[in-house]
Amino acid sequence: MDLASLEKDLDSQNLKPVYLFYGQETFLKERFTNRIIGMVDERLFEFNFENLLAEENQVSDILESAQSMPFVTPPRVIAVRGVDRYTAEDLSLLSEYIVDPNESACLVLIADKPDFRLGIFKKLKKMGLAVSFDPPKGRDLVTWVKKSGASRDYKITTNAARVLIELIGTDLTSLDNELEKVCLYAGSKNEIGEKEVRAAARVSQTASIFDLGDALGGQNQARALAALKDLIISDHPLSILAMIVRHFRLLFKTRMLLNEQASQAQAQRALGLPAYVTRKYINQARTLDLVELKKGLIRLQEADLALKSTGIPERLVLEKLILDLASLRPIRRPET
Numbered sequence: 072m073d074l075a076s077l078e079k080d081l082d083s084q085n086l087k088p089v090y091l092f093y094g095q096e097t098f099l100k101e102r103f104t105n106r107i108i109g110m111v112d113e114r115l116f117e118f119n120f121e122n123l124l125a126e127e128n129q130v131s132d133i134l135e136s137a138q139s140m141p142f143v144t145p146p147r148v149i150a151v152r153g154v155d156r157y158t159a160e161d162l163s164l165l166s167e168y169i170v171d172p173n174e175s176a177c178l179v180l181i182a183d184k185p186d187f188r189l190g191i192f193k194k195l196k197k198m199g200l201a202v203s204f205d206p207p208k209g210r211d212l213v214t215w216v217k218k219s220g221a222s223r224d225y226k227i228t229t230n231a232a233r234v235l236i237e238l239i240g241t242d243l244t245s246l247d248n249e250l251e252k253v254c255l256y257a258g259s260k261n262e263i264g265e266k267e268v269r270a271a272a273r274v275s276q277t278a279s280i281f282d283l284g285d286a287l288g289g290q291n292q293a294r295a296l297a298a299l300k301d302l303i304i305s306d307h308p309l310s311i312l313a314m315i316v317r318h319f320r321l322l323f324k325t326r327m328l329l330n331e332q333a334s335q336a337q338a339q340r341a342l343g344l345p346a347y348v349t350r351k352y353i354n355q356a357r358t359l360d361l362v363e364l365k366k367g368l369i370r371l372q373e374a375d376l377a378l379k380s381t382g383i384p385e386r387l388v389l390e391k392l393i394l395d396l397a398s399l400r401p402i403r404r405p406e407t
Contacts, residue, residue, distance in 0.1 A: 072199045074099075081106050086146055088172035091195040093155070093182040094204035098243035103202075104150055104179055111148050118142035125153035130161040134168055137178045147176040155182035159189055166191035169198075206243065209346055212236060219247060223254050226262045234268045283393075284318055284355050292397045299393050308378055308385040315392075316371050323364045325349075325356035363399040370395045 072090075080086060086107065092100045111119045121136045133151055141147035157165075165180075169191065172178065185192040185201075195201045207215045213232045220227035227235075239249050249272045256271035257263050283302070286295035302311045321342060328338045339349040359367075374392040377383055 072202050074202065074204075076199075077103060077202050081110075084110060086110065086177040087200055088174050088176060089169050089178045089180070089195065089200055091154075091180045091182065091185065091192065091201040092204060093185050093201065095183065096204040096206045096243065098247065099204040100181055103204075104181060107177055107179055108148050108150065110146055110177075112144055115142055115144065119145075119147045121149045123149065123151045125151065125156040130157060130164045133178070134164065137168060137176050138173050139176070140173070141175050145175040147173075148179065149176060150179045150181065152181045154180040155185045155192075162189055162191045166194060169194060169200075206241065208241070212241060215243070216246060216250065219250055220254070220263060223250075225254050225257060225260075228262065228264050231264050231268045234265045235272055238268070238272050283315070284322070284351075287393070287396045287399070290397050290399075290401065292394055295393045295397045296390060299389060303386065303389070308389055311389060312371070312375060312378060312392075315396075316368075316375075319364065319367050319371060321352055322356050322359070323361065323368065325352040326359065326361055326364055329353065329356055330361070358401045359399060363401075367396050367399055 077090075081103070090107075092104060094100065108120060119141050123133055123136065128151075133149065136149045139147065154162075154165075168178075180195075182192075187193050187196060192201070206212075213229060213236065216232035216235055217227045217229070220232075235246065235249065235253070239245050253263060253268055253271040257267045260267070283295055283298035286292075286298055299311070302314070321344075324342065325338060328341055333341065335346070335349060335353060338353060339346055342349055342352065344352070370392060374388055377388045378385055381388075
């Protein structure tokens, strides 16, 4: 079952007696689970809803709850989290239930990585009752942001959605929280553009590290120190150093790919990053050659040693590092 089919079930309030929600996108799994829970009559909630955890409940508890009839009016909803933690033997009991389930109940089985070699998971997938929740990427993520805005009665431009992703990152929980702030800021406006997003959304660590990288690449010491200040507000110096190290290692790898005349698509596959992030690394890597990037990595090692073994104030160590990195010589373009 795909998300569109699940949406159709929920919109028509025609719930299946069993669903398997699986995948790494916790935000979406919880959102759809909560939509199903929301169909329980709130006056009968304590009778017709049960939340079970695999580490606290046996399969017999699930079966007892699922086989119970709803009080007064359906549906009766049972949400079971961590179902992939049960043993194959335990799951075989559940496998028998899904063949002849209680039609007045909705059993939502929630998992991260179910083993589809096991009978119950294989059966649920074959029956079209297994829904995969994977993080949306690229255009799908932009579409998700726009749909989330539409659900709040706001039209978000494609460019505004891209800017929000650039500022916040790809985590759906963070995006949703920031989108709520942007909508509140927009007020009675029906359309949200880049201006509203930049005014209301906070800047994530990802955006700050790229601001820092852009400033270093442009040898703009003042801007680099300002970006460092933004990072210091919420992070430990060693965490900030780790982010800068990762950033420079990716720059080094990107520079090597550019030297090999790799395309953006090839670079994206090699780096394992979203397209818009890959473009940023390519733009920054073009300003420095491998020799200068190696110098930067050596200075990062020296800063790591200074933070861990000297009494020099941590902020001073990082500020000196930033000034050093901003002094790396950019590639000189031939004059035309």
